[in-house]
Amino acid sequence: MGFDREKLREKIEKHLHAYVGVQSDTGTVHERNIEKFFEKWFEDVPYFKEHPEYRGIFPIPNDHLNRHVPWALLKGEGNETIVLLHHSDTVDTVDYLHLRELSLKPLELEKAMKEGKIFMPEDAKMDLDSGEWVFGRGTNDMKGGAVIHIAMMEEYAKLKDFKGNLLLIAAADEENLSAGAIGAAYLLKDLMDKFGLEYKLCLLTERDTSTEGRTLCDGSVGKIMPLIYVSGKIAHVGKVYDGLNPVKLLAKIVDYLDLNPEFIETNERATTPAPTFLYAKDHKKIYDVSLPAAASGFMSFYCFHRAPKESLELIRKACEQAMSNVISAINNSFTQYLQISNARKEPPEWKVNVKLYGELYEEALREGGDKFLTAIGKIKGEVKEKVRSGGMTPIEASHEIIEGTLAFAEDLSPTVIITLVPPYYPYVSNEKLKEKGQFIDSIGDMLIKYAKEKNGHEYRKVYMTGMCDLSYMMQTDDKETNDYIENNMLMWGDGYYIPFEKIRRISMPVLNVGPMGRGLHQYTERVFKPDVFYTIPDYVDFIIRKTLGHE
Numbered sequence: 001m002g003f004d005r006e007k008l009r010e011k012i013e014k015h016l017h018a019y020v021g022v023q024s025d026t027g028t029v030h031e032r033n034i035e036k037f038f039e040k041w042f043e044d045v046p047y048f049k050e051h052p053e054y055r056g057i058f059p060i061p062n063d064h065l066n067r068h069v070p071w072a073l074l075k076g077e078g079n080e081t082i083v084l085l086h087h088s089d090t091v092d093t094v095d096y097l098h099l100r101e102l103s104l105k106p107l108e109l110e111k112a113m114k115e116g117k118i119f120m121p122e123d124a125k126m127d128l129d130s131g132e133w134v135f136g137r138g139t140n141d142m143k144g145g146a147v148i149h150i151a152m153m154e155e156y157a158k159l160k161d162f163k164g165n166l167l168l169i170a171a172a173d174e175e176n177l178s179a180g181a182i183g184a185a186y187l188l189k190d191l192m193d194k195f196g197l198e199y200k201l202c203l204l205t206e207r208d209t210s211t212e213g214r215t216l217c218d219g220s221v222g223k224i225m226p227l228i229y230v231s232g233k234i235a236h237v238g239k240v241y242d243g244l245n246p247v248k249l250l251a252k253i254v255d256y257l258d259l260n261p262e263f264i265e266t267n268e269r270a271t272t273p274a275p276t277f278l279y280a281k282d283h284k285k286i287y288d289v290s291l292p293a294a295a296s297g298f299m300s301f302y303c304f305h306r307a308p309k310e311s312l313e314l315i316r317k318a319c320e321q322a323m324s325n326v327i328s329a330i331n332n333s334f335t336q337y338l339q340i341s342n343a344r345k346e347p348p349e350w351k352v353n354v355k356l357y358g359e360l361y362e363e364a365l366r367e368g369g370d371k372f373l374t375a376i377g378k379i380k381g382e383v384k385e386k387v388r389s390g391g392m393t394p395i396e397a398s399h400e401i402i403e404g405t406l407a408f409a410e411d412l413s414p415t416v417i418i419t420l421v422p423p424y425y426p427y428v429s430n431e432k433l434k435e436k437g438q439f440i441d442s443i444g445d446m447l448i449k450y451a452k453e454k455n456g457h458e459y460r461k462v463y464m465t466g467m468c469d470l471s472y473m474m475q476t477d478d479k480e481t482n483d484y485i486e487n488n489m490l491m492w493g494d495g496y497y498i499p500f501e502k503i504r505r506i507s508m509p510v511l512n513v514g515p516m517g518r519g520l521h522q523y524t525e526r527v528f529k530p531d532v533f534y535t536i537p538d539y540v541d542f543i544i545r546k547t548l549g550h551e
């Protein structure tokens, strides 16, 4: 690396404390504090002070919190450009309990931890005593990685005749719905047209939490969020066979789908986690003696090559089996009830009834026509406002839209409705971008060799398996898949939107190499100093120079 190691360390350390000190809890107005940090930075760095046209604070389109994406372009020679991406938000700080006030002040937090003011698990205590880790909210995820980009931009900006361009992007909302990275797609397209940029690579410096060696990520697993809404039939608890309890049906559906190995996908490099439910409850708000009217749940569902359509059809099949199974169970129970009670009653007549939301919508439109369109338009407008003002969660909004549609359905028997809710993270992988991807693949191989020779680090290539902003740096799905998402995702265009065509135009290969971190999203969150100060800046420099043809 051509820079003075110690001077760069000083700069990184200074920025780390300052950036961690900026409160930027995800999904809150605090995220806007980041803008002030960058406004000051633009004034402090001579290159950006002198070139206001090469930096800015870009408003995220239609963002309910009016958040922005700070960006800075080092405009060198030629068109080849590397995007240096980080996310500027963090999870909140409640887990620091009585030390919450210190969670954004690494030095004071370290002192309090050393004085035993909070319980430290053994591994965290060892790291604390070693003095080699920086503790604090966001140190690991991912302000430690972010400040490597920020400090290095300053150093590169001092060089004369820089070959290629570097574009720093600070994305909001990564821990939530990735509004920052999705919004950045508009910015990246604008800057591409304005300055004639050719995107060669998006380089992320997200933490490396691998416990076996180190990881270089060149793709990210895809993820959808299917919501399953079960509309039952209300009955008095004294007459249970007159109704159908949606809790029983949802429980069976959860049992069929949760951790179902049929949905695990694998390729030669990685395996997706099995799906799991993040939420499952009935919709009763008070105690009364009726069966609940409805229940719903949604799950986190990972994918590689399986298209969303195929996944929803598999889920539909599982729901149909679950419903059939529950109907048999109800009939068995009823038969035994008759035997025990000697009563004479007609058996309940339930049928399997599972629909995608799009099918329910068509049915309601057929039945209700304009009346339905007016009613559903009104509901969508109302819930959009409520979500925007924080008075309603997107999930509650989804329920209202489904209920408003069900009200117009012809078939009022118990129904299972399957739909998608935000967010959607497309599966991305460099191999999808052919030669452009192969080129970055070869840079990755060179880095692996370099890291091994220089520091004995054993890197292996993996995909990111958490949701991550890289999902919005390339778009290679076919139009049919894009349309399917649009048509089957509630709130699409009403608070959630992915500009697939813009992303397709900016599509670039991706890499992630970041500092070792531990205690992710916990109060023991920490990042490894030697990585933040020396090792990763060296690797980032290596990737930049090789990609832009400096050597």
Ligand SMILES: [Zn+2]
Residues within 6 Å of the ligand: 087, 141, 142, 174, 206
């Ligand atoms: Zn992160």
